[in-house]
Amino acid sequence: MNQTPFITVEGPIGIGKTTLSKAISEHFQFALLREIVDENPFLGKFYEDIDEWSFQTEMFFLCNRYKQLEDIETKFLSKQQPVVADYHIFKNLIFAQRTLKNNQYNKYLNIFNILTEDMPIPNMVIYLHASLDTILERIQKRGREIEKNISPLYLEQLSLDYHSFMETFQQKHPQIPVLQFNGDELDFVKNEKDLQTILQMIQDQLFKGAASKS
Template identity: 40%
Template sequence: MKIQHTTYLSLGTNQGNKLENLQNAINTIDREVGDIQKISSIYKTPAWGFNGNDFYNICIQVSTKQNSLKLITSLLKIEKSLGRQRKKTKEYQNRNIDIDILLFNDEIILSESLIVPHPKMLERKFVLVPLAEIAGQINHPIQKESIKNCLLNCTDASEITAIEKQLKRPLPIIEKYNYIAIEGNIGAGKTSLAKMISEDFNSKLVLERFADNPFLPKFYKDKERYAFPLEMSFLADRYQQLSDDLAQFDLFKNFLVSDYYIFKSLIFAQVTLSEDEYLLYRKMFTLIYKEITKPDLYVYLYQNTDRLLENIKKRGRNYEQNIESAYLKKIQEGYKNFITSQKDLNLLIVDVSELDFVNNKKDYNKIVNKIKCI
């Protein structure tokens, strides 16, 4: 599990559409930095330290895996991406967006690129009022006083007014979903993605136990002989695993991610079994399927066939090396039919044919943001 840091940021704007500026900044921070835990009210304040338009100011609480130096770099990039143009002057200026780190955990940081706590936060009511709203009981690491008391001791006499309009907080994945199932063809990367999401969000991980199935190597050598016992053993094992794990798991309080959904049993059976075997298998499946908890989100990873074969070869499982493209295409078609037939399934299809989410953080973040936004 990666370490999560708690940071409090101050956001301000006095140019253009100020509400839109703040919302865009919030959304970008959510995508690029970490989950937004709290957002204060919006406060209208006069320009501080220079003559300019009134500001809209807020404070937000963010949970991030970035360390403090990475965080300041990310925030400067976000300001630039949102149109902030910094001029080489020490004088205060109008700006469409300004993002400052106020607190980072309970740390005191003194470096060339970052000072935390923010050295001027205690002098500024436009910072302390929104910060006290969302973190009034948090202690200032240097003053050893709560933010609420720091506000009471602030001598800034600037007028500050809360406005009625509110900003929208992007919901973190763990608040939107309790159970996510990640699916895809053989070699699509579903296990890798499930492991990465589980580590990032501290979720319970359920992985298919294919390696323990004694019929799998035999099936790839003689499909006709071993198809039915293979599919029946997979169905029984998937049912037992999901039933046990979901029964012991509080879906109202926790977050679970799996690298399969039990419906894959029917998809593969349709490809591998004879017509008579499939009809018998489907009767068994229908009875079992009714008892399984359905995922809040079903993520299907699409990979083109050439990329699937490349991934299968790369991971080096001996019994998979003779898998043919025709077999993969049949499975792909089975998933397509399943997806189009499920009207009540909360579905996200992600084409990962041109992505390397295992080795490229940006590609991984693209998928996570798609999950967040659906």
């Protein structure tokens, strides 16, 4: 890699991003950046009425994620401290494009581009995906009250949006490795062997990047 490791873990709601990010942080002794979710005052209303509350919800997330990325640049990356985050700010566009009206999305996109033009870019992305049944099972198991009204159709569409976005991302950024893991095949929460498999693949990629840099 050409810079201090900055790994982001991405995927649909309930896929296990935070759990895996914490495991990576502990294993490699990386700083951990966690997404602000429960603090969003609009999120519960959003799941009840997406059309009415989508713009407020997405703007809250954008402003908070911008501030978080600004902080990790000054507090960690600028001091060569590796970081793992349980989200990539590009997810804002995935959600916004799905939920905002055209005129709202165009305004949102202008603001997004301004805020992110000089933000740190991850040099490794981990993409978690799974079937709708697996995602629903994991959401139900973690039992967040705020997520009880999520529509399965919305989750299914979101998963398709992620697949499409990741394909485009890899085409636009071939220099950034994307490690993909299928949650139907690997359960890194229940199965320690699965977790070690993922950690080893990350380590191999980090080593490969360090070797190419030297």
